[in-house]
Amino acid sequence: MPLLEIDNLYTNIRLKKGEVKAVGGVSISVNAGETVGLVGESGCGKTMTGMSIMRLLPAAGYIASGKVLLDGRDLVALSDDEMRSVRGNDIGMIFQDPMTSLNPCLTIGSQIAEAVALHKRVNKAKAMERAIEVLNLVGMPKPQERINDYPHQLSGGLRQRVMIAMALSCEPKLLIADEPTTALDVTIQAQILELLDSLKEQLGMAMLLITHDMGVIAGRADRVVVMYAGKVVEQAPTEKIFASTNHPYTEALLASIPKMDGSVARLYSIPGIPPDLSNPPTGCRFAERCRLATDQCRTTEPALLSKEQDHSFACFHPVGIEAKHVKVAVKEEAAEIARIEHSERKPLMVLDHVSKEFEITKGAILQRKAGTLKAVSDLSLTIYDGETIGIVGESGCGKSTTGSMMVALEKPTGGKILFDGDDLFGHKPKELRSIRSNLQLMFQDPYASLDPRMRVGTIIREPLDINKIGTPQEREKKVISLLSEVGLSSRAVERYPHEFSGGQRQRIGLARALALNPKLIVADEPVSALDVSIRSQVLNLMKDLQRSHGLTYVVISHDLSVVRFLADRIGVMYLGKLVEIGTGYDIYENPAHPYTAALLSAVPEPEPEREKTKVRKVIKGELPSAINPPSGCRFRTRCERATDLCAQEEPPMASFGTLHQAACHFPLISKVEIRTGASAN
């Protein structure tokens, strides 16, 4: 008998008019000690399924029918009091955002201890002892001292450890982890995933891992359940689902993820958007977006059938093993590199020993200088006309600050930025304004970066209005042509941003950035707020526009696969420093800097075999403070190869190939003398 058996579960959410059928007949089982991955895009019902198990649905939500059996006991039928004794005791739960999931007014110790005291019926002192014990278990450094800390005193990674400690404090049989690492940096993500895996082994519990990230699933789950629009569309053991995909949605989902090996020139993208679940379509819910759909799919709902004992899917026209996979264009990497290396290169922007420091003041009346936050230190970089530079690094590495300086929103405190040979900050404010039209920014959050009270037409036209370009009629025309370029209909002009989906809003943002025919677009996390299938649409669009407009991109992202897909050259930043730069191949296949290598190994890839056998070089510890960065090489505090030399002397940039440079005393590959002597950065 499985530990958890969800049987034909229907969960609805009441609206003012009608209901959202969030979960529409889901059956999933989880065996003791097993990890089941529940994947899908936002709105597919994966979180609602998790919440239904815990019976923690939002106020308007309710379980319409179905059973949730835990050890044979139907949780749906339990009284509220009985259910409370299951929560936190038999089932533990971890949530996505550790920043908001802990009570800011209570110490972490008391927050963990209260669950212990409640379920194990022990006194406060005993519960506190147990809290220290589990904090130790989850790798909290010096738990005795930390027990009286408040959540705001801890970093995101440590807070997530506290969340895990809380969920595990009563040794539950089942752990539900809802996007446990989505809000964390990759190196911290790797630490947390590793921790969850080893704890699962130690405690012998089962885990339901809810995530949108196929990479996370590939390395951690024994079995995968794919959900789409409230229904399970396919389930199978992890290796099988990746190797012999049967449902067209699963296939499309996998094909729309950029690969870390850079082999894909153009991503597959699923057309359209998921259906409205307050009025779900009859027939297969994926039919509208499916490349194989027939009339049968639109009228009859396919049942979840087993092909083999452990592999089932709901589709009339499964993707066979022979007719495998949608075709994706393959990138000729060697040719690409040759093109970059040999092309006539004209520098568009030069960052010359650029630094940005923020002063931190202290004191009641006299604002004394207390320290300097070195956001960016001595960064040199040349951006050539028409190329795409990717900048990767963890949060706090200074990549966004660098981007802001490139578009002249922040003024460097040291060094110079040359744009088209001119010092960007040597101009009068009025001249700078006209130069700014060449430098545009594409924002991360498509919800916050468009004024909700302006019509889309006005939003896109505004840059033209401000710069008094063309007559009003010409501006209107330009707006329409921009909209069609980013794949939106001209009717969008009259509508407001909230009427559009995330991906469509990101298109609007792109149209706005393009309005002034800029030369350089800095895209700061352009797709990190979007779902996988939507993400690939936007990424493809960005590539197309670059070709048609002759754009130069600077793509800033924490997502290494996105950067690999878009960028010709990639710079890796760590704590305000550029530590390595090179072509995609240099960085991903042949990294010289230990940080680059560690960062890469931390990224979960949607390749189960690679993920499960991967020797993980998990970076220990957390990012040091940029207020007092370590002396010498800034990475030395977390580096395996560091010696005394690294603390004393800052490593200079050295060449490892024509376009490949890194700053390390003990690089992973050997240095190369470049005869021309020309700087490649």
Next chain:
Amino acid sequence: MIAFLVKRVGQSVIVLIGVSIIAFILEHLLPGGPAKAILGGRAFPAQIAAFNHANGLDKPLWQQYFIYVWHLLHGDLGRSYKLNQSVNSVLATDLPKSIILVGSALILSLIIAIPVGVFQAVRRNGIFDYAATSVSFLLYSMPSFWLGIILILGFAVNFHLFPAEAPQGQSISSIITNPRAMFLPVITLTLVSYASFTRYMRSSAIEALAQDWIRTAKAKGLSQRVILFKHMLRNALIPIATLVGLSLPSLITAGVVTESVFNFPGTGFRFINAASTEDYPLLLGIIILIGFLTVVGNLLADITYAVLDPRVRYR
């Protein structure tokens, strides 16, 4: 925290100096003046000059101000010529009575408003929520003198349940020993402040309940009671603490109208009388006291804020 306190006390002193200067100047701009007030409208100019000279009122205004401040620093608020009593002794008899009246109304209103607000938030958009919202809007929009009169009409005139007038004794004990007579004035003030407290409490509880950590607490299996009173309440009380701190000067100001309606011998009633009888030293003393309470209330609110919310660390 110490540095913060020093800074805030410094600011407070500046505010108080400002208040005293403005009040002092305004008072001297008013027609009449103490001499006429004491000696009567038909006093001879020579008598007035002699009076002014004897009381230092013929000195330049700035000198008079500094003399006043000097006395103030020694805890002397001056002398009411009208009552022939020091302002200190007037306030010493009136203020405790006002504190009892307004203070008990404040506490009572919080005792009612916090649970009602929380319950409204938990059962949001239910029948109780709508009813309580209507009641608080009704009370909020009603002037306190009107509410007082209505209560007198209902409970004293029509039903004779409570006296229409507040207890009249000069001592505190005469006030405390007559709770029946205190009932209507206390209830009037309670209802008025309840209305605003419960609105704030409701909205801050709704905000707190929507937080992710409430979901975490539920996932731990805690009971609704523990979630509400251990987790939610402390967070939701933070804005209320500010509100209560800011209402400290209402110890006097809230009574101005209500004390008059109920003929309650407190500071607010005294304030009105001082204004209408041109008792300027007393008026000035009370104004400075209100200023002082405002400043102290703000400071207390900030300190409470830091105590309730560990994220707040004043620098």
